[in-house]
Amino acid sequence: MKAALRNPVDFSQFPDANGHFDRYGGRFVAETLMEALHELNEAWRDCRNDPEFLAELDADLAHYVGRPSPLYYAERWSRQLGGARIYLKREDLNHTGAHKINNTVGQALLAKRMGKTRLIAETGAGQHGVASATVAARLGMECVVYMGAEDIQRQALNVYRMRLLGATVQPVTSGSRTLKDALNEALRDWVANVDNTFYMIGTVAGPHPYPLMVREFQAVIGREAREQMLSEYNVLPDALVACVGGGSNAIGLFHPFLNDSEVAIYGVEAAGSGIDTGRHAATLCAGQPGVLHGNRTYLLNDEHGQITETHSVSAGLDYPGVGPEHAWLKDIGRAQYVAITDDEALQGFHDLTRAEGIIPALESSHALAYVTKLAPTMRPDQSIVVNLSGRGDKDIYTVAALEGIQL
């Protein structure tokens, strides 16, 4: 039982049957949704071990999404940083340009099995909205995407992509008009249309079973990365790095490595203008435990428990909560959570673009910026796997505007 000694926690046993990661997770929704969550949980439990469902999912991931995604050795960038070897898990090469599609392909198959005819989703940067509209188009299902009015301004390109795909993009003007309000509005829609509607949550947050289900759909990232490291280099990486907003790309990479206690894990949050300025979205670094959007987790809120507005240059990280499993991993010390400012992320964006000819999403650029700090502290025989969770085409207007360039 050497492994048991090394790993006092068996991570595959979490969450429990009611979605608890110790004190985090759970189901905190109004009564009307409780039965819908039980129904979803049962459908999901039936599917996750059903060979037919899994074969269909694998086929979609291979032929529609384009998996497995490459694990690319960023040789030139590694040399420039002068430390560990850096490997990029290329989720940016997936269909629709980010990791989000791994989850929507899976949830869409589940929705079809459950006989639902209408898909709803929330979106921040628009990547999950696009990934939802994409699978809805493919299945010929109605799709409504809730998006904060502020984010619609910031992400015109993705809004148009969703409309091209036949989705209705519903602007949300309540509250702070961003991702958290889009989630509230999607939950309200689900309550009213619970009979025919499937709610595709885009991250590892929300009420049970979403944090578990989305993790399982995204864990293909880490399973592949682990196999690729072992088969191509015969070694596990020394460190993993991924950005954390809600945390789905990060948990997708991290989860298959959790029981490998020798692998260090770093989640990178958005420090915005700097944590001390109050304008940030670094929930785990600067928040406290609380309850929002159906789960207990770390939150950014004021002393009276009101959720506070967040800021990040990257709309996809602009969220005041975080997946409950991350909250738990932080508390037990299995993962470390750090934060990167807007300016540092922009530098990471440019660094990778120039060093490797890959334009990363601003979300992923937070992870890259942390790698520029971490890699030089490591030896050349050590390695880092960083999740390049999305491509940066959607962000070039934001980057250009910040640099005073009009396109």
Add this chain to the structure above:
Amino acid sequence: MNRITHRFQELRRAGRKVLIPYITAGDPHPELTVPMLHALVAAGADIIELGVPFSDPMADGPVIQKACERALAQGMTPRRVLELVREFRQIDAQTPLVLMGYLNPIERMGHAAFVAAARDAGVDGVLTVDLPPEEAAEPIELMSAAGIAPIFLVAPTSSVERIRRTAQLAQGYLYYVSLKGVTGSAALNVAEVAEKLATIRACTDLPLGVGFGIKDPPTAAAVARIADAVVVGSALVAKMHELADDPERMRREVAAQLAAMRQAMDQAGMPTAFAG
């Protein structure tokens, strides 16, 4: 005995149904809340649900969302809501008062501190919209010890098994959400509600309140025929917002709106022998 249970028994003996108005604390202005509560009592309120504003009211429709935003913009906090309750209690020691809100502000204060402060202020019940009974063991224990009724929702989607389990943990009354939707949604279907209430009654002896979608005296009367209590919120909150610039008129008209429901319910509640 808790004031809520006492009030239900009192009205049952009198052959009348319980009318429960809801307003959001601090909307349209913190200073108007306590006078409005007294006006509601004078207009026929038997129990009052006082909303504790939250930044992310997921189960509420636009009317109460906006009310929360206005109240928060004026600095409403859970502790200030409890101060308003204390102020109300200086004049009215009889009318049961139920706080309705969301979990995070309570968690931030801490369950024990919240329950102690609520008891001291004179709160009789707490309905936490996003706290289902299976996650509520600690709050239920604390509230019960303090003589505060934990109130829970039952929905059209709730199974008989869930209703039974919820009824075992709930005190005061069960709040039946009359439709699949948020507060202030389109009109409810009385026949469907009646059918579900029959199912719920077979599971519990607790009084049954019905809310969401009750906008006018005829609906209030129709629901009063089948339920023990009628909850009305968005219709009042919308009227308060409309008349926010003229507090005197606001109190008068909102009271009149509630009084019309009271009257319609009392007529509906008359035994048929008298009506004929």
